[in-house]
Amino acid sequence: MAKYLALTNDRVTEEHLHDLITSIGGLGGDVEVRQSGARLLLIAEALAAEGLEAALTACEHVRTVVDADLPHPLAGPVADGGRTVVRVAGVAFGAGRPVLIAGPCSAENPQVLLETAKSVRDAGAAMLRVGMFKPRTSPYSFHGLGREGIALLSGVRDEIGLPVVTEVMSVRDIDLVAGVADMVQVGARNMQNYSLLVELGRAGVPVLLKRGLAATVSEWLNAAEYLLANGASDVVLCERGIRTFDRTTRFTLDLNAVPVVKERSHLPVIVDPSHGTGVARYVGPMSAAALAAGSDGLIIEVHPDPAVALSDGDQSLDFDEFAALATRLRRICSALGTGLEPAPGLAPARP
């Protein structure tokens, strides 16, 4: 029994669909239809593989046809080896120039946030990362400003002129966060929170999908598959360290994942050396290594005074360290025949 997935465009009608189902029915086959954002996802089965593929491809509103028995059909490699460029508010992931994302672990207060945002922008970051909802091991730790911080985020974005990525931890916050952030992060601990993935996919927002602490590359790509199958079209993967027996570093940043993902998926992949090592002194060497390994970007924690940060101070760079690192990374990019992705020139804040 052959099985194919097909994604339509958003102009497909009941009538088109009816025709397609009839034609596949004529092959003795069957079609399951799921909404995938504004498009439809068709899961089609028939005995005759060639006839089935032809019927799907023949439909003018079908955009993607892929063998459903592949391990992660929509997230896997595409036929011609091409790679997807994901654009987030003018920033291109996977187009050859690594994207430098930086910012504080959590927005402790407006002053720290604004000061840090300015500093990383001036040093060359193309995008801002800010934690509003912070997953913490203990229920009594600081969990970020939460919903109260969202307005703050919007103001900083407009003032600094950089697109913003921030984490969402609950389906109940998706609308709020997606209304303000340019990209939504799924944290490592939620990589297999399937209900979150499904609802984020449906929301159609760009997603930065962190690898789970104990996720194989295949499971990680299957998490991306949940997003893509439910309507997401802009997904960037982020390696952030896996859990191994060695606790010399907080996690084991797995740079092998970079060439592996490039082979097994068409999606861009970036690296988080701050969480991945948990030690500020190792962020520099591992950032350089990530770019040399082919990473499409970096996401780095910066804080005006790491020693007093409310969370993750041990792994944050201060302003000078970050600026020096950015300079060094530019030199490596140039040896690799490219440069860092520039800041996008956001439209000015609404008057």
Place this chain on the structure above:
Amino acid sequence: MAKYLALTNDRVTEEHLHDLITSIGGLGGDVEVRQSGARLLLIAEALAAEGLEAALTACEHVRTVVDADLPHPLAGPVADGGRTVVRVAGVAFGAGRPVLIAGPCSAENPQVLLETAKSVRDAGAAMLRVGMFKPRTSPYSFHGLGREGIALLSGVRDEIGLPVVTEVMSVRDIDLVAGVADMVQVGARNMQNYSLLVELGRAGVPVLLKRGLAATVSEWLNAAEYLLANGASDVVLCERGIRTFDRTTRFTLDLNAVPVVKERSHLPVIVDPSHGTGVARYVGPMSAAALAAGSDGLIIEVHPDPAVALSDGDQSLDFDEFAALATRLRRICSALGTGLEPAPGLAPARP
């Protein structure tokens, strides 16, 4: 600075609270108040540890006072080494007699569910496990009957007369599931889905908290802490295999966790040898081992015909295998000076 947690009973009033805050204010201290189910959780700080503890203990509506700087204050060991007995619809976890929970991985259809439920009840199970929402690696796998299955669950529970535990994967399903199930399971992949833990805690429903694939015992107890801090009072832990380098078994069932949890927590702990090994042939030996290690119970997958099960067939016992295992476990319990927890004699179905 000393820091204590205190849980009130559910009769505490604004006035009591005001008095307490005033008294701690008199010590130069401060109190943060959080709702924890029908009770309040007080997080109190002051310079003078003894005075602070005394002030909290003196309040007649305060039930539990515990040092907040312990790694997981509410889930950790209690002062006198006592162990909590969790009662779920008449079934006692942690009272000395291991609880045998069994049932199909997922409820594929009413017939299979009912037949399996009868069989495990007759073999000696005290509680029924049924999967309605199934977390699966691929978005295209069978995900259980979902919301449609909930009515089915209610019917089977009444007909068979065993309490039921089933997994919930989304905050949006908590009310629905908690209205039917006697106990709600948090799966391994959601162990650090903090928004789910917070809302389950608030719902006050008994929770079976599975250990995450890469969770240390301390992180697992902190997940329990989220439940307890938000209002849960009935939490049972479940070891279900961790992810290690060895893939001879699907996961590495970590029985060491049983004596470790008994030392580091007052909560009951049971073992899932079906998911923990992923191989039906190993379920018997590992079940016996779990009881010998001191486990407060077992949760085992049973299916009328494992070879055709829609999910997890490799690890399910058939009816005869389960009945033989139950007999063997009774013999081991008896060598350990106890017996299996009996079925509770549920009130008959509503007429």
Place this chain on the structure above:
Amino acid sequence: MAKYLALTNDRVTEEHLHDLITSIGGLGGDVEVRQSGARLLLIAEALAAEGLEAALTACEHVRTVVDADLPHPLAGPVADGGRTVVRVAGVAFGAGRPVLIAGPCSAENPQVLLETAKSVRDAGAAMLRVGMFKPRTSPYSFHGLGREGIALLSGVRDEIGLPVVTEVMSVRDIDLVAGVADMVQVGARNMQNYSLLVELGRAGVPVLLKRGLAATVSEWLNAAEYLLANGASDVVLCERGIRTFDRTTRFTLDLNAVPVVKERSHLPVIVDPSHGTGVARYVGPMSAAALAAGSDGLIIEVHPDPAVALSDGDQSLDFDEFAALATRLRRICSALGTGLEPAPGLAPARP
């Protein structure tokens, strides 16, 4: 191309061998001959599988014929599912009654050794474990009495009347140790020290082969294969904890290995809960669990005063704890329909 291994008996002659090689040559095949202790190991290849197997089986001095393409042909399961009983100075491993081995981590001095040996014998141990060469992470830690301790070992063995197992770490010490000990232990760190395995195999001494810290079951059985292919006939496996992300216990004692080895090998397997957990308080529950899982024995560290032991005090039981545990284990054995293997009644010391 079919490939078979064949082990001869020790009466095979050049002439027999010549006939066999000629007969396989007649099939267009080829034979590589290796010494395996007093026997020969034949590695035979030919296109015709059936003819090859028949030719080997037809030779009256061939004892074992096994498909060489199996993962570990000599250590793997035997055709009829039978299990090998390994006898060491009258103690039977794998014959149904678990063997209790106990003793001090290292022989610090004659007094401690003798006192401990008497105590564990009286409590029911069938065999004595003593460390003379101790592998230690630091070159400056106490490394045991070494070669000086070997004479001591001999004396204690005769006085107590229990067979002795002790570790050997260098090929240079094999003769010395094998001249005194009844069984030689290969430690976890040397499990893939192939030159040690080869020479121990050739020495023909009974071997207790510990599992490496990061060894899959398959690699462990391949280490046993090295012993068996080089002439060893008495090999007992020992699970002693693997290295995982969780450091709550020193290692993660992997009891799953017990049913797995029973399925994948004909060799007996025992468990070391002392090194496997690193915590004396967990030795009791994990010992009971190991027997319930089907372990053919236990090896447990005992010390008169663990708090002052020169090595591994944290994981040693004192005399009373060991005696109480032995009683408890006897009860579990009885529930499993068996009993502990008794001490062998060694011939008295030479006059």
Place this chain on the structure above:
Amino acid sequence: MAKYLALTNDRVTEEHLHDLITSIGGLGGDVEVRQSGARLLLIAEALAAEGLEAALTACEHVRTVVDADLPHPLAGPVADGGRTVVRVAGVAFGAGRPVLIAGPCSAENPQVLLETAKSVRDAGAAMLRVGMFKPRTSPYSFHGLGREGIALLSGVRDEIGLPVVTEVMSVRDIDLVAGVADMVQVGARNMQNYSLLVELGRAGVPVLLKRGLAATVSEWLNAAEYLLANGASDVVLCERGIRTFDRTTRFTLDLNAVPVVKERSHLPVIVDPSHGTGVARYVGPMSAAALAAGSDGLIIEVHPDPAVALSDGDQSLDFDEFAALATRLRRICSALGTGLEPAPGLAPARP
């Protein structure tokens, strides 16, 4: 009680030693003396730390004095943060220019060895790696040419003019191998084969010490400590992949180890991306990443026709791939402000 280690030079006499022991005796202290190659290792204890340190430093023949309570006193960081340059037959490890070592996994025959050696020399390798004794999981796999290959090694070294590193697996082969090779490799499976480390240390030969599959950085440095404490002065560390839950790559090459070792040890550290990933396609990106992370060199497997190699073909580069990689690595070195270490210009072969 203060405890210091001191290494003497090789001109220390009985008399010097006697004076030193007397002087430390005068402080109420004690000295243990061990041979460490041509030098002595003194392990000195006394109550007065300052007096003890002064007494040791005062002795004109003492070269190194270090606190014995550090985790690995001789392998750990030196006081001024300086790094040791290890010179092997004219090749400098740790002097700023990364060393490129390349060659076949195992020397299958003279032709393949010679051809490969010429090709990697011409592409820019500064040193040759050749496997003569190959540790293999199965006793029936190809284990290299062994002792027969040693003469071959000597011939190739002279003809090609590159220094050679090869593995030794048994103490019985140390003299033979050290007589021909410029550097001896300790493989991952033997990292805690302490008797091998002790005898290699005594032999005084330069050692390439691979990290064990499950070794923490601290255990790895302690293995180096065994070498240094027994007389080795030229030790280079080699990260070669650790064992984790993820089997997408054969091992998880842990580049974090590079900055970690640079902080915790004065020894040079290189990286083996061939064994570390097990996949030829990933060797290029991970080599580049290793240099960017600060690695002092690379060791890479090359074979004229990887598809037919007797061992490790999957991870070997062919000649063209290696030459292209060397070019790319030179470009990255140049961005990092350095270049690859050149071949040393060995003295020509004996006439």
